[in-house]
Amino acid sequence: xxxxxxxxxxxxxxxxxxxxxxxxxxxxxxxxxxxxxxxxxxxxxxxxxxxxxxxxxxxxxxxxxxxxxxxxxxxxxxxxxxxxxxxxxxxxxxxxxxxxxxxxxxxxxxxxxxxxxxxxxxxxxxxxxxxxxxxxxxxxxxxxxxxxxxxxxxxxxxxxxxxxxxxxxxxxxxxxxxxxxxxxxxxxxxxxxxxxxxxxxxxxxxxxxxxxxxxxxxxxxxxxxxxxxxxxxxxxxxxxxxxxxxxxxxxxxxxxxxxxxxxxxxxxxxxxxxxxxxxxxxxxxxxxxxxxxxxxxxxxxxxxxxxxxxxxxxxxxxxxxxxxxxxxxxxxxxxxxxxxxxxxxxxxxxxxxxxxxxxxxxxxxxxxxxxxxxxxxxxxxxxxxxxxxxxxxxxxxxxxxxxxxxxxxxxxxxxxxxxxxxxxxxxxxxxxxxxxxxxxxxxxxxxxxxxxxxxxxxxxxxxxxxxxxxxxxxxxxxxxxxxxxxxxxxxxxxxxxxxxxxxxxxxxxxxxxxxxxxxxxxxxxxxxxxxxxxxxxxxxxxxxxxxxxxxxxxxxxxxxxxxxxxxxxxxxxxxxxxxxxxxxxxxxxxxxxxxxxxxx
RNA sequence: GCCCCCGUAGCUCAGUAGGAUAGAGCGUCGGUUUCCUAAACCGCAGGUCGCAGGUUCGAUUCCUGCCGGGGGUACCA
Numbered sequence: 001x002x003x004x005x006x007x008x009x010x011x012x013x014x015x016x017x018x019x020x021x022x023x024x025x026x027x028x029x030x031x032x033x034x035x036x037x038x039x040x041x042x043x044x045x046x047x048x049x050x051x052x053x054x055x056x057x058x059x060x061x062x063x064x065x066x067x068x069x070x071x072x073x074x075x076x077x078x079x080x081x082x083x084x085x086x087x088x089x090x091x092x093x094x095x096x097x098x099x100x101x102x103x104x105x106x107x108x109x110x111x112x113x114x115x116x117x118x119x120x121x122x123x124x125x126x127x128x129x130x131x132x133x134x135x136x137x138x139x140x141x142x143x144x145x146x147x148x149x150x151x152x153x154x155x156x157x158x159x160x161x162x163x164x165x166x167x168x169x170x171x172x173x174x175x176x177x178x179x180x181x182x183x184x185x186x187x188x189x190x191x192x193x194x195x196x197x198x199x200x201x202x203x204x205x206x207x208x209x210x211x212x213x214x215x216x217x218x219x220x221x222x223x224x225x226x227x228x229x230x231x232x233x234x235x236x237x238x239x240x241x242x243x244x245x246x247x248x249x250x251x252x253x254x255x256x257x258x259x260x261x262x263x264x265x266x267x268x269x270x271x272x273x274x275x276x277x278x279x280x281x282x283x284x285x286x287x288x289x290x291x292x293x294x295x296x297x298x299x300x301x302x303x304x305x306x307x308x309x310x311x312x313x314x315x316x317x318x319x320x321x322x323x324x325x326x327x328x329x330x331x332x333x334x335x336x337x338x339x340x341x342x343x344x345x346x347x348x349x350x351x352x353x354x355x356x357x358x359x360x361x362x363x364x365x366x367x368x369x370x371x372x373x374x375x376x377x378x379x380x381x382x383x384x385x386x387x388x389x390x391x392x393x394x395x396x397x398x399x400x401x402x403x404x405x406x407x408x409x410x411x412x413x414x415x416x417x418x419x420x421x422x423x424x425x426x427x428x429x430x431x432x433x434x435x436x437x438x439x440x441x442x443x444x445x446x447x448x449x450x451x452x453x454x455x456x457x458x459x460x461x462x463x464x465x466x467x468x469x470x471x472x473x474x475x476x477x478x479x480x481x482x483x484x485x486x487x488x489x490x491x492x493x494x495x496x497x498x499x500x501x502x503x504x505x506x507x508x509x510x511x512x513x514x515x516x517x518x519x520x521x522x523x524x525x526x527x528x529x530x531x532x533x534x535x536x537x538x539x540x541x542x543x544x545x546x547x548x549x550x551x552x553x554x555x556x557x558x559x560x561x562x563x564x565x566x567x568x569x570x571x572x573x574x575x576x577x578x579x580x581x582x583x584x585x586x587x588x589x590x591x592x593x594x595x596x597x598x599x600x
Numbered sequence: 601g602c603c604c605c606c607g608u609a610g611c612u613c614a615g616u617a618g619g620a621u622a623g624a625g626c627g628u629c630g631g632u633u634u635c636c637u638a639a640a641c642c643g644c645a646g647g648u649c650g651c652a653g654g655u656u657c658g659a660u661u662c663c664u665g666c667c668g669g670g671g672g673u674a675c676c677a
Binding site: 042045047048049052056058060061063064069070099100101102146183186187188277300301302303305311312313314315316317319320321322324326327352353354355356357358389391392394421424428429442453454455457458459460461463465466469470471472473474476477479480481483484487488490491492534538541542545548549551552553554558560562563564565599600 | 621624639
């Protein structure tokens with residue numbers, strides 16, 4: 001059976017109906033396109049109440065044009081629509097129903113159920129995958145913690161967002177390359193070196209020790225300006241390749257990376273390329289030369305700058321008055337390097353919104369450079385690089401700031417969440433085999449989900465009670481639902497097949513679930529288009545809610561209408577649905593970076 | 601000063617390329633289990649969608665102004 005695209009069929013039939021009912025509409029110059037099936041397809045929406053139908057088309061806009069009132073238009077079109085569809089197909093895919101000024105399409109639920117479940121059970125986790133991105137390269141830079149600073153929850157958001165985006169784009173066939181761009185260079189290392197020489201322990205330093213030094217020197221420097229001078233001098237030495245200073249810097253890096261790696265392993269965060277700002281040390285001068293040759297640079301107050309022809313943007317600083325480079329210089333060199341190396345279609349920077357101006361400057365400089373060098377438009381970076389910004393993580397109404405020491409260590413958060421998960425398991429499922437591993441999965445799942453349950457650009461409050469809550473709209477809730485589904489599959493000792501009696505899945509609860517399942521592919525596209533993993537998080541909550549409702553539905557006698565019953569035909573139909581939900585829930589969680597336990 | 605983001609139920613958030621009575625979770629109160637995992641489900645209560653205009657058949661959604669919160673605004677990242 002060829003797959004029916006209900007949406008397209010409905011749009012097409014509606015367009016035809018318009019032309020049949022109002023044959024003179026084409027006499028109106030310039031209005032034709034609003035009656036063609038593409039326009040209608042694009043303007044289809046979901047009815048508020050799913051009982052009204054699967055798609056809806058509002059006709060208010062036509063009232064003036066057709067000189068008729070919306071209710072009449074909807075009624076006439078719906079009527080004609082039904083006539084047309086009955087004449088053209090054997091099995092009726094949908095029924096058009098006029099409600100007010102809307103034409104609602106009640107689609108044939110049995111056909112949709114069959115199409116959807118057959119496809120999911122056949123493709124399994126590949127359902128919703130596509131080849132859309134085939135041949136396209138997309139770089140995703142995320143996490144990028146700073147050496148010598150602890151991995152705080154401030155870095156949690158970029159890490160989780162980027163990791164998820166990488167997986168989402170891969171699902172759509174893109175070659176997505178995750179980049180961890182470590183903050184391993186810059187004047188703060190001058191401060192670190194001075195602090196370490198003054199107060200540091202000789203051995204067995206942890207990141208926490210280094211961080212104490214970092215906070216201390218920031219405080220001291222506020223009182224004593226000489227420290228800042230010393231720090232600048234130290235950083236200059238580092239840039240000049242001083243042996244002793246470089247060894248210290250390497251030492252800081254080793255300590256830090258050990259901690260970062262431990263956290264990435266705990267959280268199952270993946271990268272394809274781990275690099276750092278220092279990687280660009282020998283690549284900045286050539287970029288500066290290019291900019292000079294393009295006559296874009298100038299000296300202002302002793303600093304080397306690029307003036308941007310935008311009154312909204314301050315000039316981009318390439319070199320400070322003391323000759324040291326800045327992070328914009330490094331990002332410029334980095335972007336040009338990545339362009340040479342990858343020829344990407346898109347380069348995403350998953351970085352907090354505080355750096356919006358910085359990225360605007362960097363992208364603007366690139367734009368000016370490419371124009372000045374007359375690079376052909378199809379070979380330009382311009383427009384391909386994007387700042388994927390996100391809001392702050394606040395704690396007790398304060399912004400997290402590593403400089404002020406107002407920070408929560410991510411590892412503490414994970415440890416607490418895992419410990420709590422362990423407690424819950426012992427309380428609820430003490431016989432569980434791999435308690436340690438499951439507790440880790442759940443604890444980490446809770447932490448990850450806490451960052452994805454809010455839209456990117458909003459600030460999030462870090463609230464222990466919320467992160468450590470495993471009930472309601474949380475990661476563990478989704479995981480629990482998944483475990484439940486797996487439990488059903490275990491208890492059903494027969495093979496799950498898609499060759500079932502689809503008419504048995506006719507109740508509202510089952511229909512809602514199938515509708516959600518059928519929406520999944522489009523949803524993944526939307527998430528990618530908006531760089532917004534939260535779409536998937538919200539979707540999974542709805543899917544899980546719909547399933548749990550079905551799972552605990554009661555019969556008329558007040559008892560649970562069990563999925564596995566003596567009615568073999570019914571059970572086999574329901575189990576096909578169960579399996580499909582399990583597949584999608586697991587896949588959706590994977591896209592968020594969360595593991596789906598089979599038992600918990 | 602200028603620029604950007606945010607302002608939806610007591611709290612945390614969905615909903616926004618305009619559309620049909622604005623939805624969840626947490627918290628309060630009440631109910632459901634001789635157990636297909638109650639980390640669940642059902643119900644009650646809770647809203648001038650910051651305020652005021654404008655565009656529109658229709659605005660939480662778009663535009664303007666204002667109020668409130670946050671961020672940014674050349675030698676930090």
